Amino acid sequence: MPIDLPADTDALLHLVLAGGAPEPRHGLLTAHGSAAAALRAGPSAWRAAGCSGEQLTRLLRPDPDALSRGRQWLAQPGRHLLSIDADDYPDLLRSVARAPLALFVHGDPTALWHPGVAVVGSRTPSPTGAELAAEFADAFARSGLAVFSGLAAGIDGRAHHAALAVPDGRTVAVVGTGPDRVFPPRHDRLQAQIAERCAVVSEYPPGTEARAGQFPARNRIVAGLSLGTVVIEAALRSGALITARLAAESGREVFALPGSVRNPRARGCHRLIRDGVRLVEHPDEIIEPLGAVAARLGQALRTRLDAPTEQARPTPPGSSSRSDPDYQCLWQALDENPIPMDSLVLRSGLTAARLSAMLQLMELDGKVVAVHGCYCRKP
Incomplete structure (x- = not known):
């Protein structure tokens, strides 16, 4: 049976499925005022905006299976597709480099506006690191801050679980797959709980499976949604350090927990501290400096x-x-x-x-x- 979506939502889905560099599609939205108008502008306008040959082909003939999956997913309750030019698109994320053209949101879109902290770290933390992730996330949730993370194994998962355990605690998961997929698979129940209580977010269309390159890209969204990022155990080469770098490049606060010199998972945190990132030992050292920034974000929500x-x-x-x-x-x-x-x-x-x-x-x-x-x- 055909699925009828609002015209602009359907057009935005077409733009997302074109893939490739986001800048030409951003330009089309800006120039034409809406996704539907951008699609109606036709190949000459798409070419003038800088769309590649592959993007032109996909705009003319989108993958029918991908289009059907996207429409079916969006037709279900609690599913949203936010354009970068929409009022509901979070301002904090809109300001970062290479902000996603659109976000697939399962849950409450306004959760993306809630003041929050990114909690990131090792996928294989030490017992102490896992305990610290839960302790810090619990404190953030109790203070009224949301906990943003990437639903990965280890630190991410412990932080999400701890925030959910707090009555009225908020946590947002930014996933590196389509919003209808779960990675790692053992987090299926956790992902469902987050979608029910708050929101699960992805820039990838439904049906997108886990691929290595998508997870570092996902980190810019985690950093971009957050007022600050705290790193709890990270190797010298890790996604957590990528998130910290992206947060700093976006003008956000970055915090790192020190660890044992014998713990290889602490070396990334020690490098961050040597490079000038703020060393923290207690959640209050993060909650207090972010208070004023959180108040400004609350004001932005009221204005919106x-x-x-x-x-x-x-x-x-x-x-x-x-x-x-x-x-x-x-x-x-x-x-x-x-x-x-x-x-x-x-x-x-x-x-x-x-x-x-x-x-x-x-x-x-x-x-x-x-x-x-x-x-x-x-x-």
Whole structure:
């Protein structure tokens, strides 16, 4: 049965499937204002934008199997494709070099805007390294920061698990495969839990299997979404060091934990420290300096949602100062009992996407509490 997607979403999927260098396709979006208009512009415009011969061929005749997989994946609830020129595309990531043309998101797109820290390190950590990853991720989640990582074995997995174990903790997984694939396979349940609670993100279309070169590329997204990156055990040649370098190049804070001189997994961290990266021994040494930056990102979220600033907000949501009737409607739909999203959709008549954005703002304002995917007014 044919799957009908919004015209611009379908056109954006076509652009993503063209592959190759992102710059020509970025240029097409900028020049024509939308993915649909860029596709309608035709081969002469594509060529003028710098598209390669292979990209031209794929734009004219996209792989039908890949197109079908993408459409089927996007047609399911909780699946999104964010264009770099869309309001929901995270500003932090948009500012990095070679920002992805689009992001496939399984879960809540507004999670990508939440202030957070990247936790990265060895795929085969020492017992101490694994414990530290869990300890730091737990502290970040309890402080209200999201934990960003790459769903890899080792440090990544421990950090994701620790954040999920915190009530209302947030964690975002950036994967190096299509969003419908899991690597390593043993993280299938973990990936599903992250998608349900927060978001799983990929620049690769559905059906894309794990390939070595995709994982270093994935690291720029991990670094780009985060206010800072903390490295917990990393060999001298490792993906974690790539993430740290990309974070520094994007103007983000980088932190490294020291280790034993006899531990080869600590040598990458020691090199970072010698090169001037901040040595840290406790999560508070990361949480405190990022506090001001996190507040600015929260302000950006409020601005994006056309909401009042903290200084201009004297009364709670649902009061007469909220001129937006959607907020009034949502506030009336909430009470002191945790309510699942589908029930809020029915009570309010609003879309899940709109509700998700407003609920995150209310959480930032301290008016709403999330409890295992359900929401209630804060006591």
